[in-house]
Amino acid sequence: MTRALSPWLACCLAVAAPAQNPTELERLVRDLGQERGDASYQAYLELSRRRDAAAVPLLAKGITGFPRMGQQYAVYLLQAQPFETTRAVWTKLLDAEAPFLRAAAAAALAKQNERGAVDKLAAVLRDAAENERAGLVFLTYGLDTHDPVFAALLSWLHPGARSNTVVAALQRLATIEGRRDAVRAAVEPLATAADGATRAAALAFLAGFSREHAAALTKLLQAEPERLQAIRYLLDNDHKLPAALLEVIAASLAKATQGYEITQTAALLRRQGSAAGAAHLRELLRHEKAELRAAALEALAQDGGGIDDKDLRALLHGDDVGCVLTAADLLRRRDDPSGLEAVLAAMPKAGTQRLQATEVLARFRDRRAVAPLLDLLDDGDHRVRSAAWFGLQELMRGLFPYRRFDFEKCGYSPESASRQASITTLRAWWDATNKPR
Amino acid sequence: MLRAAVPAFLLAAAGLGQAPPTAASVTEPGRTLARPLDVVVGSAPRDADERTLVIVLDPSPTLAGAGFADAFATAVANNTTALKQTQLALLVVGAKNAAVAPTRNHGEVVRAIAASLKQPSDELRNVYATVREAAAVLAGRKGDRTLLVVALENGDVEDEVEPTAAALQKAKVRVEVLTSEATLADSYWAAHSYLDKPRGTTMTGADGAVIDLPWGWLFQYESANETTPAGFAPWGYSRLAAATGGRVFLHATNAQTAHRCGSYSQCLFCNGDHTPPDDDWNSVLVASVAPFVGSRDESLQAMAKDPSYRAMVATWRAAAQAGLLRSEPPVKITGTTASGDRPRAGRELHLTDTAGFARNAKNAEQAAEKARQLGDALAEELARIPPEQTTPRHAAAAQYTVVMLQLTRVNLLTFAGWCREDAPELFDDSTGEPLPPEVAAIDDDRRPVGIGFSNLGLCHGVKPFYAVELPGGPALRAELERLDALYLGYQARWGRSQFGFALRHNGIARFWPTFPGLAGPVPRVRPKSDNDPKGPVTPRRPPRAGGGSTGAPSGPVTGGGE
Numbered sequence: 001m002t003r004a005l006s007p008w009l010a011c012c013l014a015v016a017a018p019a020q021n022p023t024e025l026e027r028l029v030r031d032l033g034q035e036r037g038d039a040s041y042q043a044y045l046e047l048s049r050r051r052d053a054a055a056v057p058l059l060a061k062g063i064t065g066f067p068r069m070g071q072q073y074a075v076y077l078l079q080a081q082p083f084e085t086t087r088a089v090w091t092k093l094l095d096a097e098a099p100f101l102r103a104a105a106a107a108a109l110a111k112q113n114e115r116g117a118v119d120k121l122a123a124v125l126r127d128a129a130e131n132e133r134a135g136l137v138f139l140t141y142g143l144d145t146h147d148p149v150f151a152a153l154l155s156w157l158h159p160g161a162r163s164n165t166v167v168a169a170l171q172r173l174a175t176i177e178g179r180r181d182a183v184r185a186a187v188e189p190l191a192t193a194a195d196g197a198t199r200a201a202a203l204a205f206l207a208g209f210s211r212e213h214a215a216a217l218t219k220l221l222q223a224e225p226e227r228l229q230a231i232r233y234l235l236d237n238d239h240k241l242p243a244a245l246l247e248v249i250a251a252s253l254a255k256a257t258q259g260y261e262i263t264q265t266a267a268l269l270r271r272q273g274s275a276a277g278a279a280h281l282r283e284l285l286r287h288e289k290a291e292l293r294a295a296a297l298e299a300l301a302q303d304g305g306g307i308d309d310k311d312l313r314a315l316l317h318g319d320d321v322g323c324v325l326t327a328a329d330l331l332r333r334r335d336d337p338s339g340l341e342a343v344l345a346a347m348p349k350a351g352t353q354r355l356q357a358t359e360v361l362a363r364f365r366d367r368r369a370v371a372p373l374l375d376l377l378d379d380g381d382h383r384v385r386s387a388a389w390f391g392l393q394e395l396m397r398g399l400f401p402y403r404r405f406d407f408e409k410c411g412y413s414p415e416s417a418s419r420q421a422s423i424t425t426l427r428a429w430w431d432a433t434n435k436p437r
Numbered sequence: 438m439l440r441a442a443v444p445a446f447l448l449a450a451a452g453l454g455q456a457p458p459t460a461a462s463v464t465e466p467g468r469t470l471a472r473p474l475d476v477v478v479g480s481a482p483r484d485a486d487e488r489t490l491v492i493v494l495d496p497s498p499t500l501a502g503a504g505f506a507d508a509f510a511t512a513v514a515n516n517t518t519a520l521k522q523t524q525l526a527l528l529v530v531g532a533k534n535a536a537v538a539p540t541r542n543h544g545e546v547v548r549a550i551a552a553s554l555k556q557p558s559d560e561l562r563n564v565y566a567t568v569r570e571a572a573a574v575l576a577g578r579k580g581d582r583t584l585l586v587v588a589l590e591n592g593d594v595e596d597e598v599e600p601t602a603a604a605l606q607k608a609k610v611r612v613e614v615l616t617s618e619a620t621l622a623d624s625y626w627a628a629h630s631y632l633d634k635p636r637g638t639t640m641t642g643a644d645g646a647v648i649d650l651p652w653g654w655l656f657q658y659e660s661a662n663e664t665t666p667a668g669f670a671p672w673g674y675s676r677l678a679a680a681t682g683g684r685v686f687l688h689a690t691n692a693q694t695a696h697r698c699g700s701y702s703q704c705l706f707c708n709g710d711h712t713p714p715d716d717d718w719n720s721v722l723v724a725s726v727a728p729f730v731g732s733r734d735e736s737l738q739a740m741a742k743d744p745s746y747r748a749m750v751a752t753w754r755a756a757a758q759a760g761l762l763r764s765e766p767p768v769k770i771t772g773t774t775a776s777g778d779r780p781r782a783g784r785e786l787h788l789t790d791t792a793g794f795a796r797n798a799k800n801a802e803q804a805a806e807k808a809r810q811l812g813d814a815l816a817e818e819l820a821r822i823p824p825e826q827t828t829p830r831h832a833a834a835a836q837y838t839v840v841m842l843q844l845t846r847v848n849l850l851t852f853a854g855w856c857r858e859d860a861p862e863l864f865d866d867s868t869g870e871p872l873p874p875e876v877a878a879i880d881d882d883r884r885p886v887g888i889g890f891s892n893l894g895l896c897h898g899v900k901p902f903y904a905v906e907l908p909g910g911p912a913l914r915a916e917l918e919r920l921d922a923l924y925l926g927y928q929a930r931w932g933r934s935q936f937g938f939a940l941r942h943n944g945i946a947r948f949w950p951t952f953p954g955l956a957g958p959v960p961r962v963r964p965k966s967d968n969d970p971k972g973p974v975t976p977r978r979p980p981r982a983g984g985g986s987t988g989a990p991s992g993p994v995t996g997g998g999e
Contacts (some may be wrong), residue, residue, distance in 0.1 A: 398705040
């Protein structure tokens with residue numbers, strides 16, 4: 001106990017010293033605890049990028065007072081640190097008031113096989129309020145499936161459970177080998193639940209086991225296709241689904257509003273060996289939203305025969321910059337670099353798609369990509385500059401495997417306002433190097 | 438479909454006379470657990486009123502993780518009618534005596550399997566000894582006698598295969614095997630013969646009766662023979678099925694199917710998003726290059742009659758003696774007969790043992806010349822062999838050898854170029870600091886003691902390397918272009934098979950000086966196999982795990998690893 005407390009006290013003392021004159025790290029941790037989601041998220045991104053161990057005592061001090069989202073970000077940040085650095089924090093959090101923090105602490109300790117942690121985690125899960133449960137499930141991933149944790153998650157499956165609790169628990173339980181019969185028995189009563197979302201989740205889990213449940217789900221999705229989004233992962237398993245259900249799933253592609261919906265649904269159909277989505281995907285190639293067109297094109301390309309190299313090469317000559325970029329990228333992945341010219345030609349007219357264009361360009365391991373990427377280091381959009389900078393590093397390492405680089409040495413930062421000197425340095429190196437040896 | 442395709446290939450090789458059957462004739466399509474269990478458990482007795490089905494279970498962690506206990510329980514529950522005339526029994530590998538004697542109380546076997554898999558073991562274990570016990574159990578039974586061997590691991594622990602097959606034949610037992618995919622011409626145990634093994638066993642594991650693809654190429658850190666999924670089971674398992682009229686079912690999980698450009702090599706050309714055109718294997722092509730599953734002697738005799746095989750073996754031996762390989766062929770060929778030979782190591786060139794760069798460069802150039810001569814001679818000889826006089830497998834292996842000799846030549850010339858141009862500069866105090874962001878390639882002021890290397894994977898082909906700065910200058914470019922032509926020709930013919938996969942898992946070597954320090958052994962990567970209809974995926978071989986394949990609807994489309 002004493003040993004565990006010492007680092008904790010040291011952490012607290014370390015925090016106490018600079019309190020009067022907040023450091024950048026302290027400011028970020030304080031922002032993490034802001035009620036404003038955007039400020040909290042930005043602070044999380046920056047802290048995540050820094051991955052600074054010095055943040056651990058600051059997080060330890062503030063985490064219990066953070067709003068729920070801030071607590072979750074803080075848990076992510078603590079999880080990213082070496083366990084020895086955070087052990088004392090987790091141990092302390094076992095006594096926190098918030099169930100989320102107690103569960104996070106117990107899970108972190110259980111992953112290190114700390115005695116009693118599994119039982120503590122199971123107890124928190126079992127006693128968690130209904131509206132807390134779905135948000136706790138992710139903590140159990142990466143943990144060996146112990147009986148008490150399994151039993152606690154199973155206990156959440158009852159007809160009165162909230163649908164998001166059922167979905168989250170089933171997603172987790174479905175990954176556990178050798179327990180499917182127990183899960184199936186617990187889920188079957190939910191197949192007739194009054195709540196449509198809960199019923200859809202239960203039927204999605206059961207669809208692979210019985211034709212009756214698959215037929216019931218088919219009917220439900222025909223009437224309420226929007227239910228698919230929440231339950232798609234539950235359908236994605238080793239079980240073969242009936243053709244009628246796959247047809248209904250494929251039809252949902254036409255109603256997609258986000259690219260990822262197309263990507264995920266097409267992947268599900270592909271793993272089921274179904275070609276039912278091809279016609280809908282081709283239709284989406286004419287959709288007004290570029291994001292959807294690109295996702296459909298990519299999904300078609302993933303299917304053997306969905307779209308062949310000849311069709312992709314034809315798209316390189318089109319006016320749709322998004323399609324040109326996606327087609328070029330897909331061809332590159334298939335070992336055909338012929339899209340590079342089209343990407344280089346599309347760069348000046350990429351407009352709002354500059355970020356995608358930069359990312360696609362940087363993935364070509366070709367010397368012709370270097371000069372445009374050097375230009376993009378001074379782009380007005382910091383995301384484009386970052387993509388160009390990281391792409392350039394990968395490219396240079398790939399083209400020059402016998403050279404060693406220290407990119408910090410040239411002083412470039414995508415966030416910095418004064419970039420010209422470092423870009424000049426990089427150009428000088430490239431001009432000196434880009435000639436036959 | 439495979440069964441139908443095989444005779445055509447054998448007829449094409451009419452010049453080889455009466456060849457033994459190949460693994461394609463016994464290997465069933467798919468990579469799931471459900472189908473094989475439905476097929477085997479749900480079979481009605483053949484020409485009899487009764488049936489005894491003995492399950493030999495190797496309770497490995499992989500099998501437990503695959504959910505075999507649940508799958509078996511489901512198969513029993515779904516086939517109650519067929520099982521009315523069946524008595525089930527269970528023997529567990531590594532445990533003495535039958536866990537469950539033949540019984541009509543099928544639930545007893547289901548429970549015993551579940552109990553066994555609750556305490557899985559990843560030790561090397563002798564499955565064949567338990568199979569012989571099972572043959573004895575079945576010998577006295579009435580009616581149809583079937584043995585289901587469920588062993589995702591331990592296909593490499595071989596023990597008296599022919600006597601085991603004979604005992605099964607005498608007892609009129611048909612063997613059905615549920616296992617995971619082997620590695621193509623697996624050389625792991627040949628390269629690690631010093632490792633412990635169960636008493637009385639021989640460690641093998643290849644898909645064929647002998648290793649029939651050269652391994653241990655100079656400057657290849659990863660042996661493709663240790664990571665390429667074979668599309669078929671280890672030879673011993675296929676042999677038991679073939680000798681008794683049974684079948685082999687392969688298993689793999691979907692988690693093993695993601696493409697990787699190499700197991701140990703670095704990919705310069707992608708960040709893991711590669712979707713190579715040859716990733717989908719062609720099941721007919723895969724079947725055409727299946728290994729023989731006759732007895733080891735029968736297989737060797739059939740192989741020795743194949744002119745491509747003979748030419749390849751002769752080149753393999755010559756290359757090993759020239760130091761281009763660290764293995765010699767495991768067979769002796771006299772005329773058109775062959776016999777097994779004790780393992781012999783190839784000559785060691787000691788190119789990387791010292792930092793004597795000038796001498797190493799000279800020796801490498803001599804070896805590169807030898808690689809060219811051997812490759813050209815083998816290519817000429819293969820060009821003279823009529824296609825009908827050789828089997829696709831041995832033609833693929835011989836042509837692989839030609840390409841590998843050119844790749845080895847490229848690596849030797851790269852090495853020589855590095856020793857002559859790059860390495861001296863690394864230790865030349867008069868060389869100024871490079872322009873930023875470049876820094877000195879080494880920051881160690883000690884004297885180098887040797888040369889290390891890694892591989893830059895060929896998964897994307899040879900052409901992308903034209904843009905890469907490599908030692909060797911314009912002369913190397915010409916050799917790369919020659920390699921590219923050979924590589925493309927090979928992949929056009931064999932790309933969608935295990936042999937194309939193997940070639941892609943070699944690489945261009947990258948060199949650096951080494952300094953006194955510590956080194957440790959690299960863990961073995963096991964073959965993968967995935968049952969995805971998309972075909973091969975990079976194999977991975979964590980210790981005693983991995984294996985398996987996702988069941989494609991059309992045969993051993995395999996693929997390797999996770």
